[in-house]
Amino acid sequence: MAVLPQSAVDLTNGVEFVQQPSKTWYINQETGRIQGEIDGLAAVTQAVDVLLNVERFRWQIYRTYSGVQWEGLIGQDPGYVASELQRRITQALTMDDRVRGISNFSYSTNGNTLTASFTVNTVYGATQTTVEVNVA
Template identity: 35%
Template sequence: MIPKSSIGIELDTTESIETSRTYKLLDNKIQGYIDELEAVRQAIYKVLNTEKYEYPIYSFNYGIELESLIGKDPVYVQIELKRRVQECLLQDERIKSVDNFKFEINGDKLLCTFDVTSIYGDLTITKEVTI
């Protein structure tokens, strides 16, 4: 026999962003706590300095793939670097946009500068890669 009564279930479907409070890393040591914009800056630094697929402690979604760009045409590297930076940073729910990319080539180095808009404010980030 199949019951004919209904069960009332209420689900909370509101999403909330977890706190951004985290440990402050300075000179490879934990130096207290940071939150909001400085925590986002540190998260960006960490993800852009972690080679994707390199460390088993991180999921395959964490980090950025830069080693495969070494030796490639500088125009290709600029286009691909922009895509890869946006892809890895926009996974963070605190980051709303990554744009205004500027590139500067100096020998075998490419200096990439871009703006990050987060829920806590704006940042300008610089990343140097070997080409």
């Protein structure tokens, strides 16, 4: 009697990984409506926007690794927020296998607002994005 499960799949020749399309629904930001489909860099850019606007661990419709943990940043020292923001954003966005990395982080403060700009490097190219955190 075998202890391990038996399978007819032969893995001795290796496994071939195939990139799946990243096609998704297009969300029109001006109208707040879904209008058609997008693929490639536009789909990843939209996914980045969604991930940056979701509080991690708060909404049950998202997986636990989806979103950024913004809680705990508001009202903190801008230096701490800048370093922690880079770590949290990198952690959140690299969960998507289409994202290869984050680069060119730059920060600026204007009153009580810390603005972070960065480049998201994807398998389809690079896209620039910006987030703001109220540090007061």
